[in-house]
Amino acid sequence: MKLKHIFYLLLSSLLIIKPFFYINAQTLKSSPDLIHGKLPNGFKYYIHKNTRPQARATIYLVVKAGSILESERERGFAHFIEHMSFNGTKNFTKDNLLDYIKKCGVRFGSDLNAYTGFEETVYQLPIPTDDPAFLELGLKITRDWAGEATLSPKETKSERGVVIEEMRQRLNASQRLQEQRFPILLNGSKYASRLPIGTKKVIENFSQSDLRGFYNKWYRPNLESVIVVGDIDVTQTRKMIISLFSSLRNPPYTEKRPSYHVVLDGKNRFQTLADPEQPQITIDITRKHYLANVRSEQDLEKKIQRMLFSTMLSTRLENDGQNTERPLSHIVGGFSPLMGGIEAFSVQFSTHDNQIESGFKYAWHLIWQIKEKGFSEDELANAKKKLRAQLLSSQREGFSRTSSYLADRYKQQFLTGEVFPGVSVEDSIYNSALSTTVLADVNKIAVETLSDYNRDIYISAPSKFSNKLPLSSEVEDWIAMAQKMEVKSPQTVLFPQHIQSSFSNAGQIDSIKNLGYLGVSEWYLSNGAKVVIKQTSDPSDKMYFMAISPGGTSLYSDKDFQSAANSASIVSSFGTKNLSAPLLKQFMDERQLNLQSFISEHHEGMQGSAPISQISDFLELIHQRFTSPEKDQSIFNKIIDDTRQGISFRHSNPDIVFSDTISAYISGGNSRRTAPDLRKVGEIDLERVMDIYRERFANAGDFTFIFVGRMDTLKLRSLCERYLASLPDHGIRENVVDIGIRTPKGQISRLVRAGITPKATVRLILGGDYQYTLNERMNVTALQEILQYRLLRKLREEQGGVYTPQVISSQRKYPSPRYSFTINFGCDPSRVDELIYLTQAEIRSMSESISQDDLDRFKAEQRRQNELALQDNGFYLGYLSLVYQDKENLDVFEKLVAEMESLKTSTLQDAAARLLSGENYLRFVLLPAS
Numbered sequence: 001m002k003l004k005h006i007f008y009l010l011l012s013s014l015l016i017i018k019p020f021f022y023i024n025a026q027t028l029k030s031s032p033d034l035i036h037g038k039l040p041n042g043f044k045y046y047i048h049k050n051t052r053p054q055a056r057a058t059i060y061l062v063v064k065a066g067s068i069l070e071s072e073r074e075r076g077f078a079h080f081i082e083h084m085s086f087n088g089t090k091n092f093t094k095d096n097l098l099d100y101i102k103k104c105g106v107r108f109g110s111d112l113n114a115y116t117g118f119e120e121t122v123y124q125l126p127i128p129t130d131d132p133a134f135l136e137l138g139l140k141i142t143r144d145w146a147g148e149a150t151l152s153p154k155e156t157k158s159e160r161g162v163v164i165e166e167m168r169q170r171l172n173a174s175q176r177l178q179e180q181r182f183p184i185l186l187n188g189s190k191y192a193s194r195l196p197i198g199t200k201k202v203i204e205n206f207s208q209s210d211l212r213g214f215y216n217k218w219y220r221p222n223l224e225s226v227i228v229v230g231d232i233d234v235t236q237t238r239k240m241i242i243s244l245f246s247s248l249r250n251p252p253y254t255e256k257r258p259s260y261h262v263v264l265d266g267k268n269r270f271q272t273l274a275d276p277e278q279p280q281i282t283i284d285i286t287r288k289h290y291l292a293n294v295r296s297e298q299d300l301e302k303k304i305q306r307m308l309f310s311t312m313l314s315t316r317l318e319n320d321g322q323n324t325e326r327p328l329s330h331i332v333g334g335f336s337p338l339m340g341g342i343e344a345f346s347v348q349f350s351t352h353d354n355q356i357e358s359g360f361k362y363a364w365h366l367i368w369q370i371k372e373k374g375f376s377e378d379e380l381a382n383a384k385k386k387l388r389a390q391l392l393s394s395q396r397e398g399f400s401r402t403s404s405y406l407a408d409r410y411k412q413q414f415l416t417g418e419v420f421p422g423v424s425v426e427d428s429i430y431n432s433a434l435s436t437t438v439l440a441d442v443n444k445i446a447v448e449t450l451s452d453y454n455r456d457i458y459i460s461a462p463s464k465f466s467n468k469l470p471l472s473s474e475v476e477d478w479i480a481m482a483q484k485m486e487v488k489s490p491q492t493v494l495f496p497q498h499i500q501s502s503f504s505n506a507g508q509i510d511s512i513k514n515l516g517y518l519g520v521s522e523w524y525l526s527n528g529a530k531v532v533i534k535q536t537s538d539p540s541d542k543m544y545f546m547a548i549s550p551g552g553t554s555l556y557s558d559k560d561f562q563s564a565a566n567s568a569s570i571v572s573s574f575g576t577k578n579l580s581a582p583l584l585k586q587f588m589d590e591r592q593l594n595l596q597s598f599i600s601e602h603h604e605g606m607q608g609s610a611p612i613s614q615i616s617d618f619l620e621l622i623h624q625r626f627t628s629p630e631k632d633q634s635i636f637n638k639i640i641d642d643t644r645q646g647i648s649f650r651h652s653n654p655d656i657v658f659s660d661t662i663s664a665y666i667s668g669g670n671s672r673r674t675a676p677d678l679r680k681v682g683e684i685d686l687e688r689v690m691d692i693y694r695e696r697f698a699n700a701g702d703f704t705f706i707f708v709g710r711m712d713t714l715k716l717r718s719l720c721e722r723y724l725a726s727l728p729d730h731g732i733r734e735n736v737v738d739i740g741i742r743t744p745k746g747q748i749s750r751l752v753r754a755g756i757t758p759k760a761t762v763r764l765i766l767g768g769d770y771q772y773t774l775n776e777r778m779n780v781t782a783l784q785e786i787l788q789y790r791l792l793r794k795l796r797e798e799q800g801g802v803y804t805p806q807v808i809s810s811q812r813k814y815p816s817p818r819y820s821f822t823i824n825f826g827c828d829p830s831r832v833d834e835l836i837y838l839t840q841a842e843i844r845s846m847s848e849s850i851s852q853d854d855l856d857r858f859k860a861e862q863r864r865q866n867e868l869a870l871q872d873n874g875f876y877l878g879y880l881s882l883v884y885q886d887k888e889n890l891d892v893f894e895k896l897v898a899e900m901e902s903l904k905t906s907t908l909q910d911a912a913a914r915l916l917s918g919e920n921y922l923r924f925v926l927l928p929a930s
Contacts, residue, residue, distance in 0.1 A: 026297040031422035034410065035234055041248055042222025043146075045241045046410040048229045050403045052539075053871045055130040057230025058403040061123040061142045062411050065218035067196040068118045068260050068339075073206070076198015077214040079116040080163055084211075085123065086114075087155040089144030094155065094797075097141065101125075102789075102857040104134050105864025116196040118339045120415055126404070128864055129231050136240060142226055143244040147219050153208055161800025163203050169803050169826045170197060171757045173277035173653075177460055184269050184456060185286070189262045191340050221248040223257060225414045229403040262340030264288055268455045270475060274466035276756055279649040280329070281353055281465060283360060284458040285367070286346045287449060291337065293418035297429050304387070304433040309445045310334050311383040312375050315589075319582050320366060324638040327355040327362055329645060345449050352645060353465045357478055364482040369490075371450040374443035376490035384434050385590045391427050391434075393541050393592060393611050462652055499578055499587065499620050507725025509717060517890045520880070523717070525725040528701020532884065533716070534708040534876050541611045543709035544877040545595075547622070548605035548885060549702045553672075554737040554815075556692065561672055562680050563688035568597040568604070570684075571693045573635055577628035581635060591617050597625055597693075601672075602736040602814065603885065604696040605703070612711060619723040626697045626727050629690065636686045643681050650675070654755025658926040661752050662763060666743045666922065673741065700727035702734060704884045708876045738815035743767065749923040753930075760829040761926040762836060766843075767820030768920045772813050774892065778899040779911035780819050783846065784809035785861065786854045786908075787821070787916075790842050795825065801835050802827050813886045819915065829927050836923065847913035850905045862900055 030036065035047040067078050088094040105128060106112050114123045123145050127138035182192040226245065228237055294300055317331050331349035338344055347367055351359030401423055409420040420426075459469055470478075507526040514521050523531040556564040575581040588594070595608035595618070606625060610618035650656055660675035667673030671680075705724055707716065745768065770776060788807040795802045805825040812818055827835050869875040883890060 028294070028296055028300070028419040028421045028425075030413070031420055031425070033422060034420075035238060036410075037238075039221070039242065039246050041246065041250060042220075043245050043248055044225035044414060045238070045245070046225065046227045046229075046414065047232075047234050047237050047241070048403075048406055048410070049232055049234050050229050050401070050406055051231045052402050053231075053868055055128055055231050055867065056403065057127050057129045057135060057138070057228055057232050058407045059125040059127060059138050059142055060227040060407050060411055061125075061145050062225045062227065062414055063121045063146070063219060064119065064223040064257060064415065065121055066117045066119040067194040067198070068191060069218055069257070070194060070198075070214070073202065074210065074214055075194065075202045076163070076196075077202075077206070077211060078121055078218075079196045079198055080159065080203065080211065081149065081151070081215050081219070082114050082116045082121050082123075083159050083163060084151050084155060085145045085149045087159060088150045088152060089141070090148035090150065091144050092141060099853070099857070100137060100141070103860050104128055104137070105860045105862075107861055107865075118191055118194060118196065122411065124404075124407075127230075128867075132233075132236070135228075135232060135237065139226070139228075139237075139240050139244055143248075146221070146224050146226075146245065147248050149215065149219075151208070151212055151215060156208060156211065158797065158800040160203055162796055162803060163198070164200060165801065165827060166803040167197055167200060167203075168759045168828065171759055172655075173275040173279075176275055177273045177278065180273050181271065181458060184271050184458075185288075185344075186262050186338070186340065187265065187288075189340055190260055191262060216251060217255065218257070220250045220254065221245070222250055222254070224248075227407050227410045227414070229407045229410070260340055262288075262338070262342045264290065264342065264454045266453045268453065268457075270457045270472035271459075272466075272469040273458065273460045274463045274469070275460070276463040277652050277654065278460055278462045279652055280350050280645070281356060281459070281461045282348060282350045283356075283363070284346055284348045284456075284460075285364070286344045286456040286458070287451070288338070288342050288344050288454045288456070289449075290341060291343045293416045295417065295419055300426065300429045301433040301436075304430050305437050305441050305445055306335070307387060308380065308383045308434075308437060309442050309449070311386055312379045312442065313370065315379065315382065315586070316370065316375075317366070318585065322582050322635070324634040327351055327359040329642050331363055331366070333367070353461070353468055356459070356468065356470065357474075360475065361478050361482040361485075364479055365485050367450060368483055369487050370446050372487045373489050374446055375439065377439055379490060380437075380439050380442060382586065382590070384437075387434060388431070389590055389592050389611070391430055392613070394423065394427050462649065499576065499584075499617070499624050505726065506722040507727075508721050509725065515890055517894075518876075520890060521713075523720065525700075525720065527725055527727060527729040528731075529724060529727065529729070530704045531720050531724065532704060532706045532880055533711070533713060534706070534880060535713070536708060536710055536873055536876065538710055538871070538873050540710075540873070541613065542609050542873070543612050543615060543618075543707060543711055544609050544873050545618070545622075545708075546605065546607050546706040546877055546881045547703050548603050548706075548881060549696075549699070549704070549734070550603055550736045550885075551696060551702070551734040552600050552602045552604055552736070554602050554739050555734065558671060559683075560688055560692065562683040563685050564599060564692045565672075566684050567689045567693045567696070568599040570636060570639060570689050571629045572597050572625075573639065574632040575630050576624040577630050578624070580630075581632060587617075588621070593618050593621055595621055595625060597697075599692075599696055601739070612709060615711070615716065616719055619719040623723040623727065626700065629693055631686065631690050633686065636689075640681060640684065643676075644678060647676055647678060647681065651754075654757070654926060654928075655761070657754040658752050658761060658763075658924070661750065662924050665748060665750060665924075666765065667741050668744055670741050672739070699729050699732045699734075700724070701729035702732065706877060706880050706884070708873050708880070736814050743818075743820070743920070743922070745920050747918075747921045747923075750925075752924065752926045753928065754926065755928050756930075758829065758928055759826055760832045761826050762824065762832060763922075763924045764823040764836070764839065765820055765922040765924075766916055766918060766920060767810075767818065770817055770819050770915065772811075772817035774895050774899050776819075776911070776915075777811055778896055778903065779908065780809050780811055780821075780915060781862075782855070782858050782900070782903055782908055783912055783915060784821060785858045786850060787823075787843065787846060789854065789857065790846075791823070791825075791839060794838055794842050795835055799835070799838065801831050801838075805839075821916065832925055832927075840918070843916050843918070846916055847909050850908050850912070852905055855903060855905055855908065859900060859903070866897065 038044045111126050128134050186192040329350040333347040336344045349363050412418050509523045511524045521533045553564040575584045591614040593610045597606050664674045791805040802825040808822045810820050
């Protein structure tokens with residue numbers, strides 16, 4: 001299952017530096033919507049009624065048993081038991097368990113899942129609640145997971161292989177460097193040697209009795225809780241929980257669960273690391289702190305001060321990115337929770353091999369200036385505006401928080417005692433704290449956070465540069481020199497209030513067509529553009545947007561292709577006529593506007609989102625992106641330099657080498673699909689980039705603008721007339737051009753050797769031309785899902801040969817109808833041929849036998865996913881975009897549902913014979929270089 005992420009920057013995960021004590025601190029109370037309690041056996045429960053999504057509930061079983069409790073001979077037991085819980089319990093055999101869940105429309109892996117961390121194991125089960133029997137079934141399964149896993153020897157033997165394959169898939173440069181780094185990062189504590197995945201030696205050799213002993217010792221009710229959040233009857237749910245979980249028994253002699261901690265000793269540490277697959281030189285400066293959980297209003301006030309500090313730091317570092325002469329590729333900083341009661345403040349950056357010293361001193365001086373001079377009042381005001389905008393959006397979405405979000409908050413409350421008072425209470429305290437926080441509060445946090453003790457410095461590099469890495473004494477000298485450099489006071493920050501667009505007279509809406517189906521309306525503008533409006537009942541404050549037009553890079557010659565393909569991303573990093581790049585970013589951040597231009601092979605357009613309250617600024621931004629992109633030579637040069645640097649390390653990543661090889665073969669070697677190289681980068685010309693961007697967005701009449709959300713249509717109508725109907729149009733209408741790239745027909749097998757990791761990656765591709773009909777579209781979708789399930793059962797459950805096989809289908813209507821199935825899995829290099837043979841046999845069997853159970857399972861899952869989709873604004877945006885791209889009727893969704901319901905095993909078998917024949921079959925295998 002999912003291994004808990006254990007180290008990465010979370011700029012918004014802000015906990016307290018150290019415990020703070022206040023006189024008469026106002027203790028937080030749990031959310032008033034929460035019903036919680038403890039059974040006589042110590043088992044705890046948390047219940048919260050929530051209707052987003054409707055007719056669904058999220059069930060968590062949380063067990064305070066993670067890898068930190070393992071002895072040396074038990075390493076990996078907590079994670080292995082998590083796996084085994086899906087292989088059968090007292091009341092549910094393995095097959096019955098998965099069948100019951102799938103018939104409820106719950107997908108294994110994407111819906112049903114679990115993870116093991118250092119402190120806990122968590123099982124996650126989303127379940128439909130339109131039938132009360134489903135919720136009861138979900139709780140019964142959860143009850144068995146809490147203490148009735150069978151842990152059968154037969155399943156244990158098979159699962160050893162699955163877990164070893166999971167280990168194998170994690171073997172890469174990042175994992176190897178992390179394992180070297182953890183003893184330093186975690187001060188030699190037990191956490192450093194207790195990665196939840198365990199060790200291969202233990203997993204291959206442990207005894208059944210040892211596994212059972214660990215399970216009996218730690219899977220007990222006084223270390224467990226169930227969390228149920230969703231569209232439920234709270235009273236009935238509580239009765240079911242009491243009835244089911246009260247019978248759980250603690251062992252007669254229970255060992256107290258030990259607590260472990262990382263001890264901070266004040267020392268500074270230094271480490272250099274090298275790996276042949278490390279793509280670039282990265283430097284990480286980390287300061288470790290003790291953390292305390294949020295239990296009082298004062299804790300939340302301190303948290304908002306830290307959020308302000310983090311926001312101001314991020315803005316300072318982002319603005320510095322406009323310095324195209326700096327010896328860094330990028331720099332980010334923020335707080336990250338670790339384990340054992342500590343957290344880290346880290347600054348991470350990358351640099352070139354000939355700029356390690358200059359890059360380090362530059363980065364250190366940036367941070368040193370903040371400690372010495374602090375931030376300015378302007379920076380604080382800017383950060384407050386950003387956070388207030390986020391809180392305003394949060395308040396508007398307060399009653400629409402998803403059940404999974406709320407379940408996660410209650411999970412933390414159970415595990416750490418960090419009280420969740422409810423979204424509205426939190427936001428109220430945050431708003432109050434924003435008003436009362438002064439600059440001295442934030443600058444004090446800067447001094448505390450950036451103090452030079454409990455500080456680690458890590459330098460990671462490709463092995464070929466290991467002889468260029470500095471000694472600890474050299475780095476200390478660099479620090480001393482950086483701190484002697486001139487320290488400047490923070491500069492005044494300008495606050496853009498408006499984009500200040502200049503445009504000709506507004507256009508108008510010539511006609512409106514209410515389509516009826518899905519509540520969609522079309523507005524036809526005077527410049528030829530079409531606006532599509534989908535009103536939803538989603539209570540959130542967010543509006544989703546897409547603008548799309550046919551054309552794309554297909555209209556340009558190979559000579560201009562690199563400029564065309566990179567045009568939108570490059571120009572999106574520039575500013576506009578009235579706002580420089582940093583000011584435009586600040587303008588967008590303050591208002592939570594998200595807008596990105598794109599130019600794909602067959603289309604160009606823009607996609608984004610905005611709070612409903614900021615819709616006027618959002619429409620003005622769209623207008624500016626169409627009409628007033630501003631060329632920025634310095635930003636362009638920096639992008640090109642960084643791209644060249646990235647390409648120079650591209651060959652060190654075996655997965656990228658493998659992907660590049662496949663792209664070359666399936667495109668017939670067409671240069672538009674082969675890997676980027678220095679020659680291609682040299683073909684990107686700034687003047688052509690700007691010209692092509694302007695060409696692609698010069699004809700608004702060729703665009704369809706799609707808006708999805710709960711909008712004020714009268715206000716939107718006025719804004720569309722002002723900002724969209726006024727966009728220029730030259731009367732040019734374009735179509736998608738078929739540039740003739742085709743996957744080669746027949747059978748191809750290619751072996752790629754790259755990297756040092758002892759693992760294989762397999763990719764099999766079947767596909768070709770087909771007759772594009774709604775029936776065939778549904779056949780492809782059904783075959784994908786059924787094949788996915790059958791390969792999971794064959795390769796993972798029966799053979800223990802893979803962790804998770806993946807089947808992906810793709811279909812397109814234009815410029816010519818094509819489909820494909822792609823099968824991916826990783827495995828032991830010695831089992832490649834065997835597992836491919838079994839995969840091929842399973843594919844062949846699809847044309848001979850598809851069971852009614854397989855088809856019923858697919859239909860149940862599809863129905864449930866459709867129910868969720870129709871509550872999701874993101875689904876409507878994607879659906880409407882495809883409808884207008886492919887020139888489909890608006891009711892295609894309804895027709896596809898009818899096709900799904902009419903599927904039969906016999907016709908699916910015929911489709912399998914047609915679509916999975918293997919006539920066009922590509923086999924690619926990645927093995928280590930030696």
